[in-house]
Amino acid sequence: MKQIAVFVSGGGTNLQALIDAEARGEIKNGKISLVLASNENAYALKRAEKAGIETVVVNKKNYPSKAEYDAAVLKALEGKSIDLIVLAGFLTILGEDLVKQYRNRIINIHPSLIPMFCGDGFYGKRVHTAVLESGVKVTGATAHFVNEITDGGAIILQKAVPVEQGDNEDILQYRVMRQAEWEILPKAVSLFCEDRIKINGNKTEIL
Numbered sequence: 001m002k003q004i005a006v007f008v009s010g011g012g013t014n015l016q017a018l019i020d021a022e023a024r025g026e027i028k029n030g031k032i033s034l035v036l037a038s039n040e041n042a043y044a045l046k047r048a049e050k051a052g053i054e055t056v057v058v059n060k061k062n063y064p065s066k067a068e069y070d071a072a073v074l075k076a077l078e079g080k081s082i083d084l085i086v087l088a089g090f091l092t093i094l095g096e097d098l099v100k101q102y103r104n105r106i107i108n109i110h111p112s113l114i115p116m117f118c119g120d121g122f123y124g125k126r127v128h129t130a131v132l133e134s135g136v137k138v139t140g141a142t143a144h145f146v147n148e149i150t151d152g153g154a155i156i157l158q159k160a161v162p163v164e165q166g167d168n169e170d171i172l173q174y175r176v177m178r179q180a181e182w183e184i185l186p187k188a189v190s191l192f193c194e195d196r197i198k199i200n201g202n203k204t205e206i207l
Contacts, residue, residue, distance in 0.1 A: 002083040002193040005034040007090040012044025013177055014088035014109055014185055019051045021186030030193030034080055036073065038092045066095035073098060084192055087146065088185065091123060099148055104199055106146035106153075107192065109185045111176050113158055114142040118151035128169040128176070137163050139172070141180035143188035145199070154204045156197060157184040 004027075006015050015035065021027050035048035038060045048055045056076045063069035069092065087094075087108040099106065111127045112118055117139070122130065131139045140160040145153035159180040163172060191197050191206060198205040 002030045003033045003081050004030050004084045004086060004189065004193075005036055005077060005080070005082045006032055006048075006086045006088050007036050007038070007092075008042050008044035008088055009038045009091040010042055010044065010089050012042065012047045012089065014181055015044045016047050017182035018086065018088065018186055018189065019047065019053075021190075026186055027190045028194050030084070030189060034077075034082065036076060038090065044089070060092050066093070067097060070095040070097040074101065084189065086185070086189055089124075093150060094146065096148055099146060104145055104154075105192075107156065107185075107188055108144055108146050108151070108153070109181050109188075110142045110144065110151050111139075111173070111181065112142065113138070113140045113160060114144060114151055114155060118142075120150050122151070125169045125173060128172045131163060132167060132169065132172065139163055139176060141176055141184060143184045145204075152202075154199055154202050156188040156191065156204050156206075159184050 008015050022032055032053055035053050035055045037045050037057045040057045045055050058072045058076050063072055085102055085106040110118055117127050117130050138160050140158060142155055143157045144155045147153040161176050161179045196207045198207055
């Protein structure tokens with residue numbers, strides 16, 4: 001059984017999707033054993049506590065550099081036998097030390113079809129604002145591995161979602177979460193826990 005740590009910063013809707021998927025038996029050979037928050041006010045912590053999952057806060061404000069924050073996060077993970085880190089609305093860019101130590105063992109969910117609307121500065125509602133301003137008719141979400149390049153790791157799963165007339169950022173954000181993020185993130189986590197993802201360079205093959 002693989003031990004999963006979920007990193008959060010806010011409301012924790014993707015965390016809840018993972019908790020619910022685990023409860024339904026959809027995350028095979030995996031268990032969420034830790035939730036790490038970048039601030040003590042993240043509502044996601046309450047979701048974790050309600051589900052009986054251990055929580056820890058490593059506040060970004062207390063660490064002036066990426067390297068110091070990485071060191072604090074790695075210390076918080078010590079002795080917990082974490083096999084997989086899932087970034088579920090985690091608004092802190094991880095540094096090289098953490099990425100190296102957990103190479104091909106960190107999964108992120110991004111609210112667009114990478115390589116569109118991704119990279120530095122594209123997070124949260126900013127992504128949906130850019131999508132609406134561009135005039136594209138289709139957006140979606142991507143579950144991918146994390147490497148040293150923001151949103152640059154190997155793609156595991158993607159799902160497209162229509163952009164509809166009259167959409168604003170809130171409406172589009174909710175549709176992308178409900179129709180794509182909450183579906184593909186638990187699937188990607190389960191595939192990892194079942195050892196069904198083979199990585200070839202910057203591409204994945206689902207076994």
